[in-house]
Amino acid sequence: MNWLDSHFPADAEPTKPGVARGRCDPLDGVPKTVEAAHPDAYVIYSNIKVSRPRPDGRAPVLTGSVQLGAINSTFAAH
Amino acid sequence: MAEDGGLSKFPTNKAGAKYGTGYCDSQCPRDIKFINGEANVGSWGGSPNDPNSGFGSFGACCAEMDIWEANHDATAYTPHPCKVQGPTRCENPADCGVGDARYQGLCDKDGCDFNAFRMGNKDFYGTGKAVDSSKPFTIVTQFVTADGTDTGALVQINRFYVQNGKVIPNSVTSVAGIDAVNHISDSFCQQQKTAFGDTNHFASVGGLKAMGGSLKNMVLVLSIWDDQYVDEPLPPVERESARLLTTAPYQQ
Numbered sequence: 001m002n003w004l005d006s007h008f009p010a011d012a013e014p015t016k017p018g019v020a021r022g023r024c025d026p027l028d029g030v031p032k033t034v035e036a037a038h039p040d041a042y043v044i045y046s047n048i049k050v051s052r053p054r055p056d057g058r059a060p061v062l063t064g065s066v067q068l069g070a071i072n073s074t075f076a077a078h
Numbered sequence: 079m080a081e082d083g084g085l086s087k088f089p090t091n092k093a094g095a096k097y098g099t100g101y102c103d104s105q106c107p108r109d110i111k112f113i114n115g116e117a118n119v120g121s122w123g124g125s126p127n128d129p130n131s132g133f134g135s136f137g138a139c140c141a142e143m144d145i146w147e148a149n150h151d152a153t154a155y156t157p158h159p160c161k162v163q164g165p166t167r168c169e170n171p172a173d174c175g176v177g178d179a180r181y182q183g184l185c186d187k188d189g190c191d192f193n194a195f196r197m198g199n200k201d202f203y204g205t206g207k208a209v210d211s212s213k214p215f216t217i218v219t220q221f222v223t224a225d226g227t228d229t230g231a232l233v234q235i236n237r238f239y240v241q242n243g244k245v246i247p248n249s250v251t252s253v254a255g256i257d258a259v260n261h262i263s264d265s266f267c268q269q270q271k272t273a274f275g276d277t278n279h280f281a282s283v284g285g286l287k288a289m290g291g292s293l294k295n296m297v298l299v300l301s302i303w304d305d306q307y308v309d310e311p312l313p314p315v316e317r318e319s320a321r322l323l324t325t326a327p328y329q330q
């Protein structure tokens with residue numbers, strides 16, 4: 001994820017404005033590395049809502065929750 | 079993408095969204111195996127690091143609004159508009175934005191990203207930071223139109239966080255040449271591209287107004303993924319085709 005959390009583009013000087021996007025080492029995101037280190041990674045998205053802006057801040061719930069991961073597993077939607 | 083994955087528009091598509099057809103995004107991905115009801119077999123070259131992937135001569139383009147691209151340590155939200163509205167098959171390297179033609183393509187592959195760290199606040203998002211990524215939180219994204227109506231031109235995208243009952247405004251930019259704002263607008267994008275020396279293909283394909291037009295009809299995609307093509311040390315021509323998305327197909 002170098003474009004998100006490390007230096008990008010790879011051949012650019014890291015001190016140039018805009019090149020550093022996060023603290024990670026450029027090699028940390030290599031899929032073999034990250035998948036070996038975190039085979040049980042997952043994320044839960046829940047209470048997904050969409051609405052016009054309303055003064056009370058409330059919005060109708062359109063979708064329940066979705067859990068994704070771990071790697072190569074299926075996902076569950078509720 | 080079309081809600082039915084292209085089933086009704088393309089008679090040769092007998093599968094539909096339930097079986098994964100119809101996906102598209104602003105990278106105009108060429109690893110999609112069926113586009114517009116046809117196999118993407120022309121010039122299929124295979125992938126050096128995945129026997130099940132490869133690149134055909136067609137790509138599946140459409141505008142993309144990245145509401146949340148993040149991990150434990152970094153986050154960005156990014157509009158990626160296109161010159162075209164709705165799912166569009168690109169059929170040549172220029173339209174697909176391949177390699178040196180990246181900034182001729184139908185879609186804005188770079189996007190106009192707001193990443194707090196990149197925009198100068200290194201203590202905003204992460205474990206123990208202003209938004210503590212080690213604990214649950216809510217993200218809020220607001221799409222503001224010029225006249226406040228649903229049909230008005232999109233002019234601004236705001237971001238807030240809520241954690242422990244507290245509203246946390248997005249971080250404010252701190253980069254020379256960029257106004258101190260905490261939202262995305264066409265002027266923010268122009269200033270950011272200039273300050274960082276990036277090509278403003280975002281503006282070339284229509285900027286926020288084009289993004290707003292596409293936002294009227296979109297499918298929500300949720301995924302967990304890593305960057306096979308971007309992060310592995312590969313020749314640029316392979317890296318170009320960006321992310322391998324393990325996308326959750328749209329469920330009817």
